[in-house]
Amino acid sequence: MTYQRRIVDDILDELFPHLDAVALEGAKAVGKTETARQRARTVLALDDELTRESVSMRPRTIRELETPVLIDEWQLVPSTWDSVRRAVDDGAAGEGFLLAGSAEAPSAARIHTGAGRIVSLRMRPLSFAERGLEIPVVSLRALLGRTAGETDGRSSVELEDYAREIIVSGFPGLRGLPPRARRIQLESYIERIVARELPENGMNVRKPASIRSWLAAYGAATATTASYSGILDAATPAEQDKPSRITVGHYRDYLTRVFVLEPLEAWTPALTPLKRLTQAPKHHLVDPSLAAHLVGIEEAGLLTGEGGRAGAGAGLWLGALFESLVTQAVRVYADSAEARVYHLRTKSTEREIDLIVEGHDRSVVAIEVKLAGTVGDTDVRHLHWLESQIGDRLAAKVVVTTGPVAYQREDGVHVVPLSLLGP
Structure with a gap:
């Protein structure tokens, strides 16, 4: 199959010639390996048992x-991180190493064996721009740089x-599947995270069903700041013997470590x-399709208003998942x-802005998300307040x-369909 170029390829084009080692991090199935393979002359696949054993016994192999x-x-043989660091210290040239992994490097590794090197x-x-439904005409980079034009x-x-x-997700390998096959793959994805990825990253999984229930409740709280106690109550409504706050904290930490949770x-x-x-933080999974699957909702259900949020009243859940998208x-x-991207909310909840994009020069683009095609004055009042x-x-x-037209209001607000927004 022809490789589909990704936005991160532009970053790699710019940086990799000048860097000795780059780690591509992210959840399973987002496309890290295929992207890295486009630039590699040698591949060590550590999910292969023989390769993993060879590298473990003789780490100098990579040099x-x-x-x-x-x-x-790489996280399957954590010592490879240190081996790459040593190769860089010994004078590896630019474009030396690519590490692809679906778990964060331990903080100690980042601080002591990788900082400044990897x-x-x-x-x-x-x-959405990478999905090819439309050609974007509004650039976030240009908005940040005040060069967007009309x-x-x-x-x-x-x-x-x-x-x-x-529903069809942003996972490249799932998008072309028929509905039943896609659902099976999403279920397998979740089971693999709980049964394999978490244990490989140090979590003792004693009650897989509890983790899945908690994930479903977290998914139902997408795009909210629902309390973690509220999410736990939603996950275990009839249970007296609930997981402890420490246990739930471990769920959250480990699921974040393998990039399944992406809190904002x-x-x-x-x-x-x-x-x-x-x-x-606002709650988000790495892909809104996971939230929809965990709750058990398909396209038709989204459009008819099914679904709900933990810690909030009934509402159109499609709006929450669209905000996550x-x-x-x-x-x-x-x-x-x-x-970098954040959200803004005052403690009184009088003011709220869905997304705050802050550039390296501290310039800000403030973004509201609206599940509609029209924008009125009440929809932009918080943007004007921030200004x-x-x-x-x-x-x-x-x-x-979700509307059909991109335009700029008289008050300066850019109204942009998601399909027309790009990097």
């Missing part, structure tokens, strides 16, 4: 191979298409007058632009919609 060397699933890049499922364009993508994209941190801007902001895409685009608080730091005010 004797033709570069660039791809070490796939640069980590995150890969996520396909962003916002104008039309999209043929409709609400039903967004619902379908949530709250924005705490430096050197600004903003006060009384909440610190609670937008968040996933914006994170990919932000990585390309050297920016009154941070002034010129705010490079652009944006509302991402």
Whole structure:
């Protein structure tokens, strides 16, 4: 099959010639191995038992191979991280090593054996722009740099298409499957995480069913700041002997370590007058299809308003999953632009902005997400409030919609269908 170029390829084109080692990190099935293979001359696949045993017994092997060397699933032999670091210390040239893994390096490894030597890049499922439904006409990088120009364009993508994209997922290998096969693969994905990935990363899984129930409750809380106690109650409504807070904390930590959970941190801007902001993260899984599958909902159910949220009243759950789809895409685009993504909410909940994109120069793009094609004055009031608080730091005010048209309002707000937003 022809390789589908990813947005992270642009980052690698720019950086890899000047870096000795790059770790591509991300959840299973997001495409790390295929992306890394495009640049590697030698591949060590550590999920192969014989290769894993050979590298474990003779770690110097990696220093004797033709570069660039791809070490796939490096976390299965954690000592390879240190072996790469030593090779870099001994004078490995740029484009020496690529490490692909579906678990974070232990903090000790990052601090003591990799810092400044192995640069980590995150890969996520396909962003909306990478799915090829439309050609984006509005660049997040340009919005951050105040060079976006006129916002104008039309999209043929409709609400039903967004619902379908949530269900078919951004995992490249799942998108072409018929519905039943896709559901089986998603279920297998979840079972593999619980039964294999977590134990391989040090978690003692005594009650797999409890972890799955907790994951389903977490998925139902997508795009909310529901308390973890509320999520636990939703996961175990009839159980008296609930998991302890420490146990639930372990669920959260390990599922984050293998990139299945992708909580969106709250924005705490430096050197600004903003006060009384909440610190609670918004809950997101690595792909909204996992949330939909765990809850047991398909495209038709999303469009008729099925689903619910832990810790919140009944509502159109499609809106929460659409926000998660937008968040996933914006994170990919932000990585390309050297920016980070947060959310903003005051403790009184009087002010809330779905996404805050902060560039390396502290410029900000504020984004509201709306499951509709029209935008009224009430939809942009928090964007204007933020502008009154941070002034010129705010490079652009944006509302991402499911509508057919990209345009700029008289008050300066960019209205952009998700399908027309890109890196």
